[in-house]
Amino acid sequence: MKKVFFGIIALLSFSACEPDFTVQEDSPPVPIVYGLLDKNDGEHIIRITKSFQLGGNAFTSAQNPDSSRIEGIEPVILVKDSDGEVEKTIPLTKKTITGKPEGVFYSGEQEVYAFQENLSSFKTYELTFDYKGKVVSAETPILQVTKNNWETPKSVQQFVGFLRSDQSGDEEFPKFQDIGISFTTNENIGQYEVYAKLPYLNVFTDGTESADTLVYKVATVAVRKEGESKNADLNSETFINAIPDFLTNPANLAYREVADSIVLALVAGGEELATYIEVNNPSTGIIQEKPAYTNVSNGLGIFSTVFQLERSFEMVNPSLQLLTLYGPLNDYKFCTRRLNAYVQARPHMQCPAK
Numbered sequence: 128m129k130k131v132f133f134g135i136i137a138l139l140s141f142s143a144c145e146p147d148f149t150v151q152e153d154s155p156p157v158p159i160v161y162g163l164l165d166k167n168d169g170e171h172i173i174r175i176t177k178s179f180q181l182g183g184n185a186f187t188s189a190q191n192p193d194s195s196r197i198e199g200i201e202p203v204i205l206v207k208d209s210d211g212e213v214e215k216t217i218p219l220t221k222k223t224i225t226g227k228p229e230g231v232f233y234s235g236e237q238e239v240y241a242f243q244e245n246l247s248s249f250k251t252y253e254l255t256f257d258y259k260g261k262v263v264s265a266e267t268p269i270l271q272v273t274k275n276n277w278e279t280p281k282s283v284q285q286f287v288g289f290l291r292s293d294q295s296g297d298e299e300f301p302k303f304q305d306i307g308i309s310f311t312t313n314e315n316i317g318q319y320e321v322y323a324k325l326p327y328l329n330v331f332t333d334g335t336e337s338a339d340t341l342v343y344k345v346a347t348v349a350v351r352k353e354g355e356s357k358n359a360d361l362n363s364e365t366f367i368n369a370i371p372d373f374l375t376n377p378a379n380l381a382y383r384e385v386a387d388s389i390v391l392a393l394v395a396g397g398e399e400l401a402t403y404i405e406v407n408n409p410s411t412g413i414i415q416e417k418p419a420y421t422n423v424s425n426g427l428g429i430f431s432t433v434f435q436l437e438r439s440f441e442m443v444n445p446s447l448q449l450l451t452l453y454g455p456l457n458d459y460k461f462c463t464r465r466l467n468a469y470v471q472a473r474p475h476m477q478c479p480a481k
Contacts, residue, residue, distance in 0.1 A: 154178075158197060158263045160428040162254065163400065166246045166269050167435060173219065173240045173254065175202060178427070202240055202256035207266075209249065217242045254430050265423040265430035268315045272395050272436040278309040278356065280391070280440055287389060288443040289363035296448030303364035308345065310393060312355045315432075317401025321345040321359040323366060324390035324437075327461070330478075332379045340390075341373045349401070361391075367453065374459050382460040384478050385450055388439045400431035444469040451476045 162173035176195040206215040219240035246252070246269045253266035280287055291302045308321060325341040343366055346359035396404070399422045406420040421427045450461040452475065462478035463470060470476050 155259070156197075158200075158256075158258050158423070158426040158428075159195070160254065160263070160265060160423045160426055160430050162430045163433045164246060164252060164267060164269060164431075165433050165435070166248065166271055169245070170241055170243050171246075172224070173202070173430070174237070175200065175240055175256075196238065197258070200256045200258055202254060204242055204244070205253040205255060205266075206244075207251040207253060211251070214250070217244060258425070261425040263424065263426045265426070267397055267399065267422075267430055267432045270313070270315055270395050270397060270432045270434040272313055272316075272393055272434050274436070274438070276311045276313055277393070277436070277438060278311060279307050280438075285440055286443045287440040288446045289367055289449060290445050294445055296445035297452050299454065301449060301453065303362075303367070305363055306361040306391075307358070308360055308391060309356060309358045312350045312353055312357060313395065314353045315397060316350050316353075316395045317398035318350055318396050318404070319348045319357070319359075320394040320396070321348065321361075322392040322394065323361050324392060325370075326386040326388075326390065328384040329377075330381045330384060331377070332381045341370065343369060343373070367449065368455055370456060371459065376458060376460070380460060382462050382478055385447070385461045385463055387447070387463065387465050388441045390437050390439050392435055392437045395434045395436075397431040397433070400429060400433065403429040403431070448473065448476055 156177040156179060159176045159178060160173065162171070164171050175197055177197040179195050202219045204217040204219065205213045206217065208214050219242050222239060222241050224237050224239055248269045248271040251266055251268055253264060255262060255264040257263070287306050289303055289306070290296060291304045294301050306323075310319070312319070321344070323343045323345055325343075327339060327341070329337045329339060331337075345361050345366075348357050348359050350357075403420055403422070419427070421429065423430060444465075444467070447463050447465060447470070450456060451463065463476050464478050465476075
């Protein structure tokens with residue numbers, strides 16, 4: 128599973144026309160923590176930086192890694208049992224990662240803190256370290272979503288389709304149907320995000336290949352209590368017509384070999400994370416200012432938990448034919464290697480022989 132990183136390092140308020148401003152000189156630096164622990168991962172990454180003084184151009188300061196680099200800390204993770212007793216102390220190791228997309232804040236190499244541990248949903252994990260005479264800390268439980276939380280589609284053997292049963296996939300104006308997605312909420316979860324994923328293989332004219340996945344967000348679902356039944360149906364027509372927004376066609380693209388299955392994913396976020404996202408979303412009400420929110424004692428940011436559950440469902444033949452024939456998708460060169468009589472009778476669906 129891919130790591131999830133927040134791009135917000137600090138909330139900067141300045142005029143778009145006048146980026147020069149100065150923070151009060153007596154404002155001490157504040158540690159900023161971003162960490163989301165996921166039971167699926169073996170290595171866990173936490174980013175710890177600090178607020179910084181800004182004099183002059185804000186963009187220039189933000190692009191300098193020394194502005195937010197924090198020094199002189201020795202963070203650890205305390206593993207606690209159900210009674211709050213510390214069972215284990217895990218030192219974090221500083222490491223450098225690469226690949227952060229360019230943005231307002233510096234990209235390229237990033238200093239983070241990491242630890243390796245098989246996380247337990249029966250434990251609580253506390254991050255703690257000393258900084259300038261203060262103890263900075265935050266803790267989180269660990270989420271787990273199981274197949275028992277998944278209600279519909281029910282079975283991994285179940286076929287799913289984008290079209291009504293009377294459609295073959297070669298209609299100029301197909302009639303779509305929604306794919307029903309429902310699940311039961313679990314404890315310690317503040318919100319779910321539901322995704323549809325379409326894996327495919329790019330095959331180029333020089334014979335090289337690259338695997339990729341189209342990731343489409345279906346819905347965000349708020350949670351009020353454990354044991355609720357929630358629905359987040361995939362609108363097939365919207366999904367299919369949105370595919371061109373996710374793709375480009377390199378000049379040397381020969382074809383795209385689409386997978387036989389679509390993947391549906393539930394991404395659960397802890398209660399603290401859900402609150403943090405809600406508070407930092409743009410205000411839509413009369414009151415435009417929102418209070419700052421963090422669960423980090425003597426610091427800022429968020430330390431919480433996520434969990435992703437994926438299930439794969441094989442697409443019915445007409446849905447595969449839709450991907451290869453539907454007008455808005457014609458330029459994207461989808462084809463299939465499914466071997467059955469349906470596909471064999473329709474050469475336009477078949478990928479070229481390798």
